[in-house]
Amino acid sequence: MKTTTRNAYARRIDAVIAHLQHALDDGGPLPDLPELAAVAHLSPFHFHRVWRALTGETLGRTVARLRLLRALHLLGDPEVAIGEVAGIAGYETPQAFARAFRDAFDASPGELRGQPDRIATAAAALGMPVCSGGATPLQVEVVSVDPFEVVALRNRGAFADLDTAFGELFGWAAEAGAAEAIVGLHGVPLGDHRDVPPEEFEFDCAIRLSTDIGPPAPLRRMTLGGGDHARVRHVGAYEGLEDLVDRVLAEWWPGSGYPLRDAPIHYEFLDDPETVPEALLRADVFVPLAAEGASRASDSGR
Known part of the structure; x- marks a missing residue:
């Protein structure tokens, strides 16, 4: 990545941190996600994911760290009683402050x-x-993906248990006489399984069919693709897909000239974990991109 590009994104991160710090110092409500995304000149749709990739921590961890730094600063001031530090630093109770x-x-x-x-x-x-x-150097290519339809089932639970939802999709396809029509396995993460409790993690499991069959609820049709995407191949355990997304957003995307498009990242699973060794599993990651010129125009004057 060019030094000027790296510095430009570092300034965006610094601007968000300064904005958060100002809000914490004022003792008011924290800025919401759209406001922080606007400060960083980033897409609200991808802000949490981009923040983690560029800073190495979640936004929640950044806020917690700033609160602790504020508390340390206050402890250095003998005029501020320890009992007051918790409230000034933004903790709801002294007990929560003491634990943190x-x-x-x-x-x-x-x-x-x-x-x-x-x-x-x-x-x-x-x-x-x-x-x-x-x-390993990233091998990222920008590809145009035509929109395509899949049959999806939303799974709520641990990432390691996605095979249950895919099993339901395969079972429905078999009952509908469409097992041989499955031409692709896809997935759309609705959060980051590294940061979300397993019981709260949601993921859309999906199969692509070569025939048109209407699925019963809770299965549903969903359209993926459409437009330019950054495509990169992952090899290894599927639990490592988010780590690869971080690398794309931290190492390749800032210098690419492409802004992110407000559409979900999706995966295409190329191997079956039940038949292929974990170390050899393959999946393609697709990160949606907007027009290259839009990024350069939006960056001008900053």
């Missing part, structure tokens, strides 16, 4: 009060994560 503080520093706020060296060490430990590139 001990989890982060293995010490209570009282233990660090009056110890500037320990406070400085704790603050340094809360620096931004370091995002390192993967050892």
